[in-house]
Amino acid sequence: MTAIKSRVSPETLVKIFTTATKIKLYDETYRATIRAGKIGGMYYPVGGQEIIPSSIGEVLNPDDYVLTIYRGIHDMIAKGVPLTTLTAEFFGRVTGSCKGKGGPMHVTDVAHGLILTTGVVGSGMPIGVGVALSAKLRKSGQVAIVNFGDGASNIGAFHEALNLASLWELPVVFVCQNNQYAEYTAYSLGTSVDSIAKRGASYTMRSVRVDGNDAEAMYEAASSAVEHARKGEGPTLIEAMTYRFFGHAIGDSMGYMPKDEMAAARAADPVTRLRTNLIESGALTEDAAAQLEADIKAEIDEAFEFAISSPLPDPSDSTTDVYAEGVAL
Amino acid sequence: MTAQVSTPETEPQAERVRNQVQAINEALDIALGLDDTVFELGEDIQDPSGGGFGVHKGLSTKYGLERVRPTPISEQAIMGAAIGAAITGMRPVAEIMLMNFMAVSADQLINHAAKLRYMSGGQTHVPITVRTATGGGGGFGAQHSDMLEGPLVHTPGLKVVVPSTPADAKGLLLTSIFDDDPVVFIEMHHLYFSVSGHVPEGDYRIPLGKARIARTGSDVTLVSWGRQVHDCLAVAENLAADGIDAEVLDLRSLVPLDAEALMSSVAKTRRAVIVHEAVRRNGFGAELAATISEELFGQLAAPVRRVAATNTPVPYSPPLEQAHLPSRADLEATVRGLF
Numbered sequence: 001m002t003a004i005k006s007r008v009s010p011e012t013l014v015k016i017f018t019t020a021t022k023i024k025l026y027d028e029t030y031r032a033t034i035r036a037g038k039i040g041g042m043y044y045p046v047g048g049q050e051i052i053p054s055s056i057g058e059v060l061n062p063d064d065y066v067l068t069i070y071r072g073i074h075d076m077i078a079k080g081v082p083l084t085t086l087t088a089e090f091f092g093r094v095t096g097s098c099k100g101k102g103g104p105m106h107v108t109d110v111a112h113g114l115i116l117t118t119g120v121v122g123s124g125m126p127i128g129v130g131v132a133l134s135a136k137l138r139k140s141g142q143v144a145i146v147n148f149g150d151g152a153s154n155i156g157a158f159h160e161a162l163n164l165a166s167l168w169e170l171p172v173v174f175v176c177q178n179n180q181y182a183e184y185t186a187y188s189l190g191t192s193v194d195s196i197a198k199r200g201a202s203y204t205m206r207s208v209r210v211d212g213n214d215a216e217a218m219y220e221a222a223s224s225a226v227e228h229a230r231k232g233e234g235p236t237l238i239e240a241m242t243y244r245f246f247g248h249a250i251g252d253s254m255g256y257m258p259k260d261e262m263a264a265a266r267a268a269d270p271v272t273r274l275r276t277n278l279i280e281s282g283a284l285t286e287d288a289a290a291q292l293e294a295d296i297k298a299e300i301d302e303a304f305e306f307a308i309s310s311p312l313p314d315p316s317d318s319t320t321d322v323y324a325e326g327v328a329l
Numbered sequence: 330m331t332a333q334v335s336t337p338e339t340e341p342q343a344e345r346v347r348n349q350v351q352a353i354n355e356a357l358d359i360a361l362g363l364d365d366t367v368f369e370l371g372e373d374i375q376d377p378s379g380g381g382f383g384v385h386k387g388l389s390t391k392y393g394l395e396r397v398r399p400t401p402i403s404e405q406a407i408m409g410a411a412i413g414a415a416i417t418g419m420r421p422v423a424e425i426m427l428m429n430f431m432a433v434s435a436d437q438l439i440n441h442a443a444k445l446r447y448m449s450g451g452q453t454h455v456p457i458t459v460r461t462a463t464g465g466g467g468g469f470g471a472q473h474s475d476m477l478e479g480p481l482v483h484t485p486g487l488k489v490v491v492p493s494t495p496a497d498a499k500g501l502l503l504t505s506i507f508d509d510d511p512v513v514f515i516e517m518h519h520l521y522f523s524v525s526g527h528v529p530e531g532d533y534r535i536p537l538g539k540a541r542i543a544r545t546g547s548d549v550t551l552v553s554w555g556r557q558v559h560d561c562l563a564v565a566e567n568l569a570a571d572g573i574d575a576e577v578l579d580l581r582s583l584v585p586l587d588a589e590a591l592m593s594s595v596a597k598t599r600r601a602v603i604v605h606e607a608v609r610r611n612g613f614g615a616e617l618a619a620t621i622s623e624e625l626f627g628q629l630a631a632p633v634r635r636v637a638a639t640n641t642p643v644p645y646s647p648p649l650e651q652a653h654l655p656s657r658a659d660l661e662a663t664v665r666g667l668f
Binding site: 097116120123128137161164167 | 441452
């Protein structure tokens with residue numbers, strides 16, 4: 001699809017493309033590194049969902065908060081968490097963001113506003129309410145973005161959190177990244193409503209369903225939601241439609257995902273689509289795009305090198321950070 | 330304790346006799362007054378009732394509904410909101426009306442509050458205080474009476490406090506609120522109005538992890554917390570009449586545990602009986618008994634004994650509930666059996 005008249009500035013779209021490319025190439029590199037047997041552990045691929053956080057990232061301030069889930073590397077990268085410490089954390093290295101104590105499902109990087117990653121589906125939403133409450137009580141002007149999947153909207157905590165956020169008019173944006181699968185189960189097998197955005201009405205919450213793979217639509221939705229939040233006009237629920245290209249976790253055979261559905265989704269790869277649009281609209285040349293991709297790939301390779309060559313934690317560190325210093329275990 | 334309250338003008342050293350509800354109310358009032366990052370959230374905590382037991386009476390009027398914040402009946406949201414606020418600079422004091430309802434919010438408490446400092450490598454911490462009331466003997470039945478300190482002390486990252494006196498309730502609560510770790514503060518509601526005593530004025534704090542010797546003795550150590558401390562004291566008087574001199578150790582906080590006080594008392598008396606209201610199986614008493622046996626095996630004059638509730642849900646009908654709960658008679662018989 002050729003952009004006829006861009007509603008979002010070309011500069012912003014190039015930035016979104018840059019972040020999305022970083023996520024896409026990082027995800028590819030991570031999967032390749034596992035396949036090559038260089039690292040073990042779990043990995044929850046994000047390929048296909050790059051545009052959502054890349055667009056949100058362009059409307060956030062550095063001190064705004066992001067909360068994400070185990071499938072969250074895209075949200076982490078888009079918030080500006082350095083690839084070096086992020087990768088080292090995934091690899092369990094002492095140089096990781098959390099000194100190797102968190103791992104892929106529990107990354108925190110306070111300095112870059114990544115305040116929580118949870119490995120428990122649906123748990124981030126109540127905590128996001130508290131983060132936003134804190135911002136409101138401190139009058140800091142900060143906004144909290146809470147990311148989760150379509151499956152998480154079936155958990156009670158989702159409903160408790162939306163009710164409270166709406167009741168207290170908190171500066172929080174709930175971003176449901178609807179990739180149409182809750183782990184290994186299709187949306188329709190687990191969800192009684194045809195759109196998660198409709199659930200916002202139960203809590204008189206501003207709610208919007210948007211094509212999360214369309215950078216302009218996603219940017220506009222995020223921009224509006226964050227603006228409302230910052231002005232004290234309360235929360236928004238964004239249902240960002242997307243698709244998961246590589247199944248639930250690394251090694252997923254994806255037998256439950258129809259092949260034609262997958263083929264169509266991959267043919268409409270959102271990062272490729274944005275790249276094409278930017279080149280066709282003249283915002284980016286083919287050479288510039290290729291250079292950008294090469295630079296990003298080099299940065300990613302460097303981060304993986306850093307992580308692989310970093311030392312593992314000292315076993316004695318397993319007993320620290322349980323309590324404040326000086327408290328006996 | 331006498332119920333006489335003297336005016337400070339005439340007798341500055343006079344006892345300030347308060348019950349536990351009043352003591353907790355004082356602590357909350359002082360904490361809210363001291364620090365703008367302290368706020369309360371919970372069900373029904375606003376005036377005029379100020380909570381189911383009146384613990385918050387006057388506080389929402391004094392500090393406003395922004396800081397004494399009523400919530401819907403949403404335990405996951407209450408706990409989650411407290412955690413989110415805590416990792417971003419606030420000191421929330423959350424109330425989970427009754428301890429059994431903590432099971433509803435367990436994901437937030439056990440998977441998040443307890444673990445975030447660790448999982449983040451120390452970048453975030455969760456200075457929340459979760460106050461909750463519970464206890465048997467009230468005829469509330471199985472879903473409103475449980476003592477669930479066992480699973481909490483079994484969760485690294487949490488601190489667990491159970492006060493037995495009004496003064497301890499005040500001093501331990503103020504310390505808990507200003508502690509940088511998540512503290513579950515268990516209030517045995519039987520004690521809310523039944524026990525009064527002197528409560529020091531002002532910002533009075535008692536450190537966590539410091540047990541209190543409630544009665545000094547030389548023949549046996551009765552180890553307990555909360556309501557059962559009073560049972561131990563009463564039984565100790567009966568035993569004294571027969572020449573058995575019991576020491577009563579009130580642990581006050583289970584995590585951190587004052588292992589030093591525990592070991593030095595049992596090393597002295599060479600006998601220990603642990604009393605708790607939670608069910609016996611896998612109760613904290615089992616952990617204490619094991620620790621005492623490991624540390625003092627050769628010095629003990631008798632096996633370490635436990636007196637606890639039977640391994641059933643808390644029954645409703647009074648004779649059933651009494652049969653379930655640990656009684657003073659059980660305790661007394663157990664102690665006598667050691668000699």
